[in-house]
Amino acid sequence: MMSSNSSGALRLRRKKNVKKGIQFCLMVCGASGTGRTTFVNTLCGRRVLSGKDSDDPTIAHLEEGVRIKPVTVELELDEEGTRVSLTIVDTPGFGDSIDNEACFGEISTYLERQYDDILAEESRIKRNPRFRDNRVHVLLYFVQPTGHGLRELDIELMRRLSPRVNVIPVIGKADSLTPLELAESKKLIMEDIEHYRIPVYNFPYDIEEDDEDTVEENAELRGLMPFAIVGSEEVFEMDGRRVRARQYPWGVVEVENPRHSDFLAIRSALLHSHLADLKEITHDFLYENYRTEKLSKSVTDPSLSQSGMEAESLDPQSLASQSVRLKEEQLKREEEKLREIEIKVQREIESKRQELLARESQLKELESRMVREQTPGSTMPGSMLSREDMEDDAEVGA
Numbered sequence: 127m128m129s130s131n132s133s134g135a136l137r138l139r140r141k142k143n144v145k146k147g148i149q150f151c152l153m154v155c156g157a158s159g160t161g162r163t164t165f166v167n168t169l170c171g172r173r174v175l176s177g178k179d180s181d182d183p184t185i186a187h188l189e190e191g192v193r194i195k196p197v198t199v200e201l202e203l204d205e206e207g208t209r210v211s212l213t214i215v216d217t218p219g220f221g222d223s224i225d226n227e228a229c230f231g232e233i234s235t236y237l238e239r240q241y242d243d244i245l246a247e248e249s250r251i252k253r254n255p256r257f258r259d260n261r262v263h264v265l266l267y268f269v270q271p272t273g274h275g276l277r278e279l280d281i282e283l284m285r286r287l288s289p290r291v292n293v294i295p296v297i298g299k300a301d302s303l304t305p306l307e308l309a310e311s312k313k314l315i316m317e318d319i320e321h322y323r324i325p326v327y328n329f330p331y332d333i334e335e336d337d338e339d340t341v342e343e344n345a346e347l348r349g350l351m352p353f354a355i356v357g358s359e360e361v362f363e364m365d366g367r368r369v370r371a372r373q374y375p376w377g378v379v380e381v382e383n384p385r386h387s388d389f390l391a392i393r394s395a396l397l398h399s400h401l402a403d404l405k406e407i408t409h410d411f412l413y414e415n416y417r418t419e420k421l422s423k424s425v426t427d428p429s430l431s432q433s434g435m436e437a438e439s440l441d442p443q444s445l446a447s448q449s450v451r452l453k454e455e456q457l458k459r460e461e462e463k464l465r466e467i468e469i470k471v472q473r474e475i476e477s478k479r480q481e482l483l484a485r486e487s488q489l490k491e492l493e494s495r496m497v498r499e500q501t502p503g504s505t506m507p508g509s510m511l512s513r514e515d516m517e518d519d520a521e522v523g524a
């Protein structure tokens with residue numbers, strides 16, 4: 127089922143995965159009725175989500191903030207026992223009739239809240255051993271199978287969410303398009319993504335740095351974007367095989383048949399080949415950016431961090447005061463350094479001054495000695511400096 131990469135490193139990673147069970151979090155998002163729920167159940171091979179979620183636009187606004195509920199399932203990926211603890215976040219589907227702004231806001235608030243939780247946990251002195259990292263590693267954005275490119279709504283949502291999460295565009299219910307329509311639609315969608323510069327996750331690779339297999343694999347996956355999804359909750363007996371499929375009067379659409387859908391490719395990318403990369407980008411790039419934004423915001427304007435934030439989940443005040451304190455400490459250290467330099471310079475000036483004074487008095491004495499020497503019969507005072515003494519002193523001062 128999974129691609130058969132048998133490199134040593136991968137085998138090692140698999141072994142580790144067997145022991146620990148890797149954690150991964152997937153969010154599905156898109157218009158109502160694009161097949162998100164069905165896809166999730168197909169991916170998990172069992173009914174994880176019930177069809178009756180609150181996609182009903184008439185009650186959407188009533189349940190604000192509680193409709194996004196993550197569900198975690200344990201999946202066994204292969205015969206070797208590779209396990210993934212998969213958390214699925216289904217988002218309320220939006221349509222033409224409901225206020226999409228509320229829905230967008232709810233999704234991005236959810237994504238940011240998971241980052242806030244990590245931020246708060248990182249800054250705690252005593253770590254909570256039961257803390258769970260619920261950051262979303264990838265968002266599958268379901269585009270409607272219209273045969274056209276993206277709608278304004280699609281563009282706006284993907285644009286808004288892509289700074290916070292890896293976005294992968296997919297076409298839901300792809301079996302409603304003919305192969306030609308599907309190919310055309312894929313092309314139009316990718317053109318839109320490029321034109322509007324939506325930073326989707328595009329299976330990044332570096333021809334110079336990455337090995338041939340990686341480059342080939344990633345280029346292939348990139349070529350499939352947006353992935354054509356077919357989901358089904360039914361399994362049929364076909365030629366002695368059990369096949370997950372959709373049955374129509376005119377034929378059968380097989381979910382795992384690459385000629386019918388890209389389901390296997392996206393499944394393998396998400397749960398196997400690109401799982402680690404998606405997690406890494408989430409942590410090293412997306413979260414890091416969020417963290418920087420957040421901390422710099424709370425330093426420049428502490429009041430900003432207080433609005434729209436739950437006190438217990440982040441404690442923005444303590445975060446803000448923590449970074450202010452760090453800044454203050456740094457300033458203090460710099461001030462101390464300056465003060466030291468100042469004292470040193472003052473000391474030097476003082477010693478030069480003393481030196482000058484000494485020379486002045488030496489000159490005076492020399493002068494008076496010469497005067498006395500020119501005056502016959504005068505006595506030489508015992509305190510007179512010799513020439514050598516004077517030279518020594520001059521060297522000390524130099």
Ligand SMILES: Nc1nc2c(ncn2[C@@H]2O[C@H](COP(=O)(O)OP(=O)(O)O)[C@@H](O)[C@H]2O)c(=O)[nH]1
Pocket residue numbers: 157158159160161162163164165177181219298299300301302355356357358372
């Ligand atoms: N043709 C087709 N219909 C699908 C597919 N997946 C789901 N459906 C149907 O589309 C309708 C909406 O699916 P659902 O998964 O509830 O969509 P959601 O609102 O996005 O969660 C249901 O009647 C499903 O049976 C698919 O891949 N192809």
Ligand SMILES: [Mg+2]
Pocket residue numbers: 162163164177179181219
């Ligand atoms: Mg649904």
